[in-house]
Amino acid sequence: MKVPFVNLGLQYKNYKTKIIKAFDRISSEGNYILGKDLLKFEKDFAKFCGTRYAIGLGNGSDAISFSLLSLNIGKGDEVIIPANSFVATAWTVANTGAKIVYADVNNDLNIDPISVKKLITKKTKAIIPVHLTGKICDIDELIYIAKQNKIHLIEDSAQSVGAEYKNKKSGSFGITGCFSLHPLKNLHVHGDGGILTTNDKNIYEYINKIRNHGLKNRDECEFWGYNSRLDNIQAAIARIKLKSINKINNRFRKIARMYNNELKTYFEVPIDDDNRKSIFHRYIIKYSKRDKLKKYLQKKGIETKINYPIPLHKQEASRTTNFKKKSLKNTEQLSKKILSLPIYYEMTDKQVEYVIWQIKNYFKKH
Ligand SMILES: Cc1ncc(COP(=O)(O)O)c(C=O)c1O
Known part of the structure; x- marks a missing residue:
């Protein structure tokens, strides 16, 4: 698939x-x-x-x-x-x-x-x-x-x-x-x-x-x-x-729930607190060996992205914006762990289940 x-x-x-x-x-x-x-x-x-x-x-x-x-x-x-x-x-x-x-x-x-x-x-x-x-x-x-x-x-x-x-x-x-x-x-x-x-x-x-x-x-x-x-x-x-944005956002939220339920035992997943209703424009998990997982999923036909691999203060362009260079610990650590899984309105339940299944397979082998 x-x-x-x-x-x-x-x-x-x-x-x-x-x-x-x-x-x-x-x-x-x-x-x-x-x-x-x-x-x-x-x-x-x-x-x-x-x-x-x-x-x-x-x-x-x-x-x-x-x-x-x-x-x-x-x-x-x-x-x-x-x-x-x-x-x-x-x-x-x-x-x-x-x-x-x-x-x-x-x-x-x-x-x-x-x-x-x-x-x-x-x-x-x-x-x-x-x-x-x-x-x-x-x-x-x-x-x-x-x-x-x-x-x-x-x-x-x-x-x-x-x-x-x-x-x-x-x-x-x-x-x-x-x-x-x-x-x-x-x-x-x-x-x-x-x-x-x-x-x-x-x-x-x-x-x-x-x-x-x-x-x-x-x-x-x-x-x-x-x-x-x-x-x-x-x-x-x-x-x-x-006119259909609520329907669109609800589908994103449903996919996020499917991912959360099945993947929370493997890595940290994005969970809303009571007051928040996120729309999951991106679904991002955190995993220390994310490059390995990314490659594995790619081989199984699943496309993932990293949002964002280079923090803004580490971008080449930041050198010219008179920014005092200093370390931003969380941002830098997170940029090495984050991985965005596919999520979009038209994604079928079968596709979501396939991503989950392949992630579970990965953990059986690693
Ligand atoms: C966080 C954030 N800010 C600003 C923008 C800029 O929007 P646009 O590409 O429409 O100029 C984007 C999207 O591209 C974004 O994701």
Whole structure:
């Protein structure tokens, strides 16, 4: 049996009729940019997250960049981010001119508030917690730290559409929530895309302009901006999929439960506590001989990945971001043990059982 890491082609089949219909309608109208499909998706997404506003963007990275710019963060400022994340959490900070300050992570791979506390200085302007793998961070503690120190929380919600903590959704805790609609995310479009949530009217108005060249109307430019709009066709696709996001996330959660029940005797598995509802964008186990297991599973037709093998502070690019080199023990240790197993909506129970069976076989031999 073959178990790929994801299967986007299969997902298309499920939505094909609706997507083609939307494509045909929008193409016939010729209304591709900043049209009513985008407005509708933004309205639906804000409602889904429980925020006042949502703004569709070209990608999730721009959601972070524009959040930082909207808060006037730049040269001379410091921004704390977890050292275990995708590179976009880092370069968006570096490109504003602000200094990246890397915090260590907890065993659940999310930013450690104790590490954050130690890193706050007079120059700290924001913390960017990443709800990695679709699990909400220790957000109560982070909100408390941010309030105490009068700094902003920008949620990197790229991997966590629909994830909850105490019945509140990802993207509704910080000054902004930054979502990616990249094809590998639970809610995704057919190319690049992103969306930002906020309750702040001023930020909403600023980002509405910055994503559209800085224009305040067709002819008048208030400030130099960017071209980063979620186009109408992508917004229509996202809106179609948003309607089934709970079903999609529940399938991820069911697969995670199947894995957890069978694999918890072999290694540490990701378990939610009572208040959290993770969406398992990634299902990550920890195992000291993970490279060996990875190779074994590859031979059995099972594709796995490592999210992420190189911590951000160890990336070559970090040399140029005036970062004081220091060791982040948990992040570095975890990066050597983590392994992401296949998990996606279209994965069948048979495929999940096959992965479990092969892992059990591996342990019989090792
Ligand atoms: C944690 C995290 N932050 C930011 C991003 C950037 O999103 P995008 O690729 O849509 O720019 C991603 C995904 O790629 C991500 O996983």
